[in-house]
Amino acid sequence: MRAWSVRRPGPARGWPMVLERRPVPTPAADELLVRVRACGVCRTDLHVAEGDLPVHRPGVVPGHEAVGEVVALGSAVTGFAPGDRVGIAWLRGTCGECRYCLTGRENLCPYSVYTGWDDDGGYAEFTTVPAEFAYHLPEGYPDEKLAPLLCAGIIGYRALRRTELPRGGRLGIYGFGASAHLTAQVALATGALVHVFTRSPRARELALELGAASAGPPTGRPPEPLDAAILFAPAGELVPPALAALDWGGVLVVAGIHLTDIARLNYQRHLYGERTVRSVTANTREDGQEFLRLAARHPLQVHTTAYDLGAADHALADLAGDRVTGAAVLVAG
Numbered sequence: 001m002r003a004w005s006v007r008r009p010g011p012a013r014g015w016p017m018v019l020e021r022r023p024v025p026t027p028a029a030d031e032l033l034v035r036v037r038a039c040g041v042c043r044t045d046l047h048v049a050e051g052d053l054p055v056h057r058p059g060v061v062p063g064h065e066a067v068g069e070v071v072a073l074g075s076a077v078t079g080f081a082p083g084d085r086v087g088i089a090w091l092r093g094t095c096g097e098c099r100y101c102l103t104g105r106e107n108l109c110p111y112s113v114y115t116g117w118d119d120d121g122g123y124a125e126f127t128t129v130p131a132e133f134a135y136h137l138p139e140g141y142p143d144e145k146l147a148p149l150l151c152a153g154i155i156g157y158r159a160l161r162r163t164e165l166p167r168g169g170r171l172g173i174y175g176f177g178a179s180a181h182l183t184a185q186v187a188l189a190t191g192a193l194v195h196v197f198t199r200s201p202r203a204r205e206l207a208l209e210l211g212a213a214s215a216g217p218p219t220g221r222p223p224e225p226l227d228a229a230i231l232f233a234p235a236g237e238l239v240p241p242a243l244a245a246l247d248w249g250g251v252l253v254v255a256g257i258h259l260t261d262i263a264r265l266n267y268q269r270h271l272y273g274e275r276t277v278r279s280v281t282a283n284t285r286e287d288g289q290e291f292l293r294l295a296a297r298h299p300l301q302v303h304t305t306a307y308d309l310g311a312a313d314h315a316l317a318d319l320a321g322d323r324v325t326g327a328a329v330l331v332a333g
């Protein structure tokens with residue numbers, strides 16, 4: 001099969017991935033073998049390829065938003081059959097025994113492992129996944145539109161929940177890529193008022209089309225104080241303006257796995273008035289199942305740009321260069 005491998009992590013413009021021929025993997029007893037039909041290109045893949053995240057598996061195949069068809073099952077698998085359409089996401093293993101796993105917070109498990117970082121992911125023609133961590137997928141979406149739901153959608157959903165936005169509340173969204181454009185729709189569907197801050201004029205247009213109340217540049221002031229904000233851009237310099245835009249008691253949630261250094265905060269201007277900063281760390285399987293049920297009930301407009309599997313390096317370079325509107329998705333040839 002064809003598979004992309006991160007040979008030497010480095011800047012995307014230096015082409016850190018190579019396309020290789022590898023044997024089709026054999027599923028372990030608890031795993032599914034999946035023929036990949038689409039795989040989203042997430043900013044975390046860029047962090048893996050560029051070396052912002054430490055190497056966990058040399059030569060790893062990136063990709064943790066894979067949609068495909070089950071073609072074989074390990075001997076111990078139940079609940080799946082050949083031909084099922086399944087989703088493969090970032091979280092692919094937890095210990096099940098630690099204080100986090102035992103209290104509904106498996107996203108914090110110190111022994112957790114991740115697709116496309118600790119184990120090979122979806123930038124390939126075939127991949128495997130532990131059945132316990134695979135998702136059944138909603139009807140009504142083509143493969144290409146489902147792929148971004150599996151990380152961009154799920155993480156955005158968790159970030160939105162962590163804002164504790166009141167019903168009808170005012171939400172700021174900083175950065176408007178794959179995750180943000182889905183999260184905005186979920187927030188709007190529950191009655192929120194959404195203000196978007198992004199440097200991309202095309203993304204601002206998309207935000208307004210989807211129903212945002214306003215869309216402006218990232219360091220601008222919102223037309224009204226915000227009850228909550230989510231920072232999707234991996235830019236620590238946006239933390240102070242996002243905090244300054246909050247109403248007293250407001251919550252800022254940082255959604256990314258990686259953020260550049262946070263610019264200096266001023267206690268009076270940025271935190272006083274019981275404003276809060278929170279992070280999001282991966283997601284639980286329950287988050288994923290809840291979000292996919294929501295996506296089945298409220299059809300989401302998923303904006304994608306398709307690339308052939310063979311052009312994954314170009315997709316990553318385009319993401320690095322802010323040239324993708326919506327979500328980049330690799331599709332099987």
Ligand SMILES: [Zn+2]
Pocket residue numbers: 094095096097098099100101106109110111112
């Ligand atoms: Zn655990």
Ligand SMILES: [Zn+2]
Pocket residue numbers: 042043044045064090151152
């Ligand atoms: Zn991701």
